[in-house]
Amino acid sequence: MSLLEVKNLQVRVEEREILHGLSLTVNPGEVHAIMGPNGSGKSTLSHVIAGKPGYDVTGGEILFKGEDLLEMSPDQRSAKGVFLAFQYPVEIPGVATMTFLRTALNAQRKARGESEFSTPDFLKKVRSVAASLNIPQDMLRRGVNVGFSGGEKKRNEILQMALFEPSLCILDEMDSGLDIDALRVAADGVNALRSPERAMVVITHYQRLLNYIVPDFVHVMSKGRVVKSGGKELALELEASGYAQFEDAA
Amino acid sequence: MAAVQETVDRVRRIDVDQYRYGFETLIESDKAPKGLSEDTVRFISAKKNEPAWMLEWRLEAYRRWLTMTEPTWARVHYPKIDYQDLYYYSAPKPKKQIGSLDEIDPEILKTYEKLGIPLREVEVLEGVVRPEGERRIAVDAVFDSVSVATTFQKELKQAGVIFMPISEAIREHPELVRKYLGTVVPTSDNYFATLNSAVFSDGSFVYVPPGVRCPMELSTYFRINERNTGQFERTLIIADKGAYVSYLEGCTAPQRDENQLHAAVVELVTLDDAEIKYSTVQNWYPGNSEGLGGIYNFVTKRGDCRGNNSKISWTQVETGSAITWKYPSCILRGDNSRGEFYSIAISNGHQQVDSGTKMIHLGKNTTSRIISKGIAAGVSQNTYRGLVTAHRKATGARNFTACDSLLIGDKCGAHTVPYIEAKNSSALFEHEATTSKISEDVLFYCVQRGLSQEEAVGLVVNGFVKDVLQQLPMEFAVEAQKLISISLEGSVG
Numbered sequence: 001m002s003l004l005e006v007k008n009l010q011v012r013v014e015e016r017e018i019l020h021g022l023s024l025t026v027n028p029g030e031v032h033a034i035m036g037p038n039g040s041g042k043s044t045l046s047h048v049i050a051g052k053p054g055y056d057v058t059g060g061e062i063l064f065k066g067e068d069l070l071e072m073s074p075d076q077r078s079a080k081g082v083f084l085a086f087q088y089p090v091e092i093p094g095v096a097t098m099t100f101l102r103t104a105l106n107a108q109r110k111a112r113g114e115s116e117f118s119t120p121d122f123l124k125k126v127r128s129v130a131a132s133l134n135i136p137q138d139m140l141r142r143g144v145n146v147g148f149s150g151g152e153k154k155r156n157e158i159l160q161m162a163l164f165e166p167s168l169c170i171l172d173e174m175d176s177g178l179d180i181d182a183l184r185v186a187a188d189g190v191n192a193l194r195s196p197e198r199a200m201v202v203i204t205h206y207q208r209l210l211n212y213i214v215p216d217f218v219h220v221m222s223k224g225r226v227v228k229s230g231g232k233e234l235a236l237e238l239e240a241s242g243y244a245q246f247e248d249a250a
Numbered sequence: 251m252a253a254v255q256e257t258v259d260r261v262r263r264i265d266v267d268q269y270r271y272g273f274e275t276l277i278e279s280d281k282a283p284k285g286l287s288e289d290t291v292r293f294i295s296a297k298k299n300e301p302a303w304m305l306e307w308r309l310e311a312y313r314r315w316l317t318m319t320e321p322t323w324a325r326v327h328y329p330k331i332d333y334q335d336l337y338y339y340s341a342p343k344p345k346k347q348i349g350s351l352d353e354i355d356p357e358i359l360k361t362y363e364k365l366g367i368p369l370r371e372v373e374v375l376e377g378v379v380r381p382e383g384e385r386r387i388a389v390d391a392v393f394d395s396v397s398v399a400t401t402f403q404k405e406l407k408q409a410g411v412i413f414m415p416i417s418e419a420i421r422e423h424p425e426l427v428r429k430y431l432g433t434v435v436p437t438s439d440n441y442f443a444t445l446n447s448a449v450f451s452d453g454s455f456v457y458v459p460p461g462v463r464c465p466m467e468l469s470t471y472f473r474i475n476e477r478n479t480g481q482f483e484r485t486l487i488i489a490d491k492g493a494y495v496s497y498l499e500g501c502t503a504p505q506r507d508e509n510q511l512h513a514a515v516v517e518l519v520t521l522d523d524a525e526i527k528y529s530t531v532q533n534w535y536p537g538n539s540e541g542l543g544g545i546y547n548f549v550t551k552r553g554d555c556r557g558n559n560s561k562i563s564w565t566q567v568e569t570g571s572a573i574t575w576k577y578p579s580c581i582l583r584g585d586n587s588r589g590e591f592y593s594i595a596i597s598n599g600h601q602q603v604d605s606g607t608k609m610i611h612l613g614k615n616t617t618s619r620i621i622s623k624g625i626a627a628g629v630s631q632n633t634y635r636g637l638v639t640a641h642r643k644a645t646g647a648r649n650f651t652a653c654d655s656l657l658i659g660d661k662c663g664a665h666t667v668p669y670i671e672a673k674n675s676s677a678l679f680e681h682e683a684t685t686s687k688i689s690e691d692v693l694f695y696c697v698q699r700g701l702s703q704e705e706a707v708g709l710v711v712n713g714f715v716k717d718v719l720q721q722l723p724m725e726f727a728v729e730a731q732k733l734i735s736i737s738l739e740g741s742v743g
Contacts, residue, residue, distance in 0.1 A: 052694050078700040090695045094713030100699075103709060108700035143713065160699060 001066050003028050003199050004049075004168055010059035011041075011048055018044045020224040021060065028167070029196040033210055033235060034203045036221030037243045042203045043087070045221075046170045050084040051077050064168070079111035083166035085157040087173040092144035097156065100144045101126060105163055129162045133189045151182030158189040169193070169200045175209040187212030207239040222246040282339035288312060291448050294339050298417045298451075301424060311437040311447035318441045324604040325633045325665060326573045328509070328546065336511060338449045338482070402466065409465050411495075412457040416484055419455035426457055430488055434517035434554045434581070442513040442575075443550040446482045450515065453483035458493035458524075467723055469498045485516040489524035491557065496527040498726055509537075509572060513548045522557030522584065527565070529722055530578075531730055533737075534570035541600030544572025551578035555587035555613075563590040564607065565721045567730045569737040572601060577635065579608035582616035582644075589618040592721040594730075596711075596737050597630035597662070606636035606667075611647035611677070620651040623715045626662035627738065633665040640677035647677040655685040656714050658707065658738075708735040 004026040011019040019041050026032055036042050048055050049062060051074035062069040069077060092100065106116040117125070130140060133155050145153050154174060161169055171190065175183055190213055194200070202213055210218075210232065218234040219226045220243070227246045228234065282293045291312050295305040320331070406413050412423060420427050437447040454470045470485065489495055512534065518526050528551075537544025547570075553562035564578040574597075580589025591607035609618035618638065626632035632655065640647040655664035666683050688710060696706035712719070712731055719727050 050698050052698075053690070073703075074694065074697040075700050075702050078698055084698050086695065086698075090689070090692045092692060092696075092710060092713055094716035095709055100709070103705070104696075104699035104701055107702065107705060111700065164700070 002026065002063075003065060004201075005063040006045075006049075006060070007063070008060035009045075009048070009057070009062065011044060012056040012058050013044070013054065017058070018055075018224055019048075022221075022225055023060075024219065024226060026168070026199045026201060028199055029194075030217065031194065031200045031202065031213065031215045033213075033215035033218045033232075034201060034221055034226075035205070035207075035218060035235065035238060036246075038205075040221040041224040042221055043172055044224075046084055046172045046201070046203055049077075049170060050074060050082060075107070076111065078164075078166075079108045081167035083161055083164060083169050085154075085161060085169065085171045085174060087176055089145050089148075089153045089157055091146045091148075093146050095144050096141055097144050098126065098140045101140075101160065101163060104160070108164060126159075126163065129159055132192065133159055133162070134185060135159055149182075150177035151179070151185065154178060154182070154186045155189065158186060158193075162189070162193055165198075167198055169198065171200065171202045171213075173203060173205065175204060175206065183209070184212060207235045210235045220246055282337060284337055285334040286312075286336070286338060286449065290338050294449055294451055297339065298420070300417075300420055303424075303428065304420055307432070307437070308448050311444050312449075314438055315441070315444040315448055318444060320441050324575050324635070325631060325667075326575060326602040326604050328573055328602075331509075331511065331546070333445075339451050405465065410459045410462055411464050412455065413468055414455055416453045416455040416486060417451075419486075423455075423457070426488070427455065427486070430517070430519055431484075431486055432517075434519060434552050435515050435550050440550060442548040443515050446484060446513050446515045446550070450482045450484035453485045453514070454487075455485075456487040456495060456497065458489045458495045460491040460493060460521075462490075462493050464493070464495040467496050467498060469500070481510075481512045481514070483514045485514070487517070487526055487528070488519045489521065489526050489560075491521045492523045493521075494525045496529070496723060498529045498531070498723065500531045500533070509544060509546055510535075511546050511548070512571075514550070516549070516551040516578075518551075518553035518562055520553070520555050520557060520560035520562055520584075520587075523559045524557060525561040525563075526553065527563045528553070528578070529726060530564075530566040530568070531726060531733065532566065532568045532570050532574070533733060535572075536570050536599060536601050537572040539599055541572070544601075545570065547571035547574045547576060549574075549576040551576065552581065552608075553579070553589070554581045555584050555589060555616075557587070558584040558613070559586045560584050561588040561590075563592070563721070565590075565592040565718065566594070566605075567718075567722070567733065568593070568595040568603065568605060569733055571603075574601075574603045574605050576605045577607055579610065579637075580618060581610045581612065582618065582647075583612045584616075585613040586615045587613055588616065590721075591618075591620045591622070592718040593622045594625070594715045594718045594734070595623070595632060595634075596625045596627075596734060597632040598627040598737060599630060600628065601630040603631070604633040604635055606634045608637040609639070609649055610637075611640040611644040611649070613644060615646040615648075616644060617648045618650075620649070620653075621717055622651075622653045623718055624653070624655040624664055625658065625711055625714070625738075626655065626664045627658035629661045631663045631665070633667060635667045635669075637669040637671075638679055638681075639669075639671040640674045640679075642673040644674050645676050647672075647674060647679075649677075649679045651679070651681045653681075653683040654714070655683075656711065657685065657687045704738075707738055711735075711738055 002025050006022060006024040009019050009022045034042050057070055102122055109116055135155055139152060145156060174186060202215060215232050218230055218232060220228040282290055291308050295308055435443050437444055456468060458464050487497060518528060520526055534545035534547055555562055562580050568574055578591060582589050589609050595603045595605050597603045607620055620636060622634050624632040624634055634653045638649045653666050657664055664685055668681055670679050672679060692710055693706050696709060697703060711734060719730060722730055
């Protein structure tokens, strides 16, 4: 069974159709890159999978582990194993990162009928993951993303990904706002999480990110559809010739 | 907008009808005849076996009250109160003279148990081991109009601290009561305070002698039970030279369709080098989702830093009442004295809050700090009203004020009305204010990480009020945090 099946998905935002029948199949262990110009519907796809309010699904379906994802609330999707790493992670003043991590992790575990983590177990787990991502303890005591640099915010997303152990990770424009060193640290963190059980969907404008996170499949989106799919070499091809060639195809 | 919409919908459905403290206790009570007259005042005074001077004091207040009119400047709206349609005194009917806790009506004890008030000292007597670090709290519980029990009397006595119902203090410590009562909030102060002076039935009295640090937190629990009663409690706390006391009050009432009046007066006095920390968790019944019922909370609270280097700190968590009209204030009379006001005011459903503080700088080098966090949801209105003033002799006065408002949904309102007057050119007053709406993106981020919509709102709001929560004594901070989540649960999340 596929992990994620998006079938003929049609999505509107305030009467305007953004996705016109998009299909995508992702199996466990695979890394898919979704590329395309601004406004092609990449972020819309990620938001609809995660359940962000404000999108109107007018046709098609999304199955996750064989279940109808669109029937689930965003927190249920999260507990089932859908993780969306935000392009612009939000700030939550007054809520310590550590508190947030624990509240979220325990909420997910509770929804799955699992026991909550004890404090020592939780701290141990966070510390070891944080160390591997170069995240200082001080950052965990600060408010969620408050005063974090671009790189710190992205590392905080990857930290959560490592803690929550989702089966599907969607990375929305992970490279935006990162310099090359920060990008490398983030990509290393993501690569460490690749496993035969876990799939990733990497959304990006640029081929650059795919030098660090090497995908198994590349899909090109244009005007709300996947217009071409191929292996990792497709990304290089795009880098050379640009997106213009697909404008007509769409 | 959908997540916010969902929150808004939930707010609309708000069952404040889920108010958790809305039970009624069935006990016999002893009431004064309905209505207000000199006879009512005499009745109350006689019930309390008061000395003549006290009755005179009350009658003077009553006569003054007759000449006054109800204030209308606050941003709150309510139908005219018929002061003749209220009971001004209601006491649980005593079966006999109460000598110890065991003789209190078991129904009342059960009520306090439901509320989680540690009234009984049984635990201590039985030698129950408490978790390390947990402080003990002495409680004075006021049920409708009378104080039913004050715990830890012996231990406090050893330290020289007087903590007793004010009705007892009037009889047992008349010299102290006469010296301080009405010196911070005079009988002529305002409509509601004057009414209170005439008909107050009970409340707490605390005196901490020079140099004594009160060995435990003191606490009063107020509960309005009886139908159509007003609760008019009077609290007077004096910290003599170099003394320290931390005091907490909590309040609940049963659910009723009619509005109930609560007009309390609290007076605090600190002499040289003394400090009083006064914390309130106010959770009176707020009315139902249609705006029916609920407590009218018209309260006058004021502290007088009478001595040099003295300090008064108010912390309040206001989540209940249909209407809150309350401005805990500090008169900074002594040189180098300091006043603080930390407030969390949550309004939801049809609640109306008009609350804030007054910092009146009279002495030299006096400082004050105001941190106010207002959260409005439903169709509620939440107003911060504050006055910071420096007298012309108040050289070196300093104030810092920060007022932040958070809006949940688009049917509620937050208002900030600061008054600043500096009559001394060396005064330095800073005022910061922000208003924000709970962000759709923040909520989505939280639910994407597995939190339910309700948990997300609770988390964001608790983050918003964190600076103030930290001011509460530890045990109460945890309580207050839960209370905030609960009041936003029916209301928001």
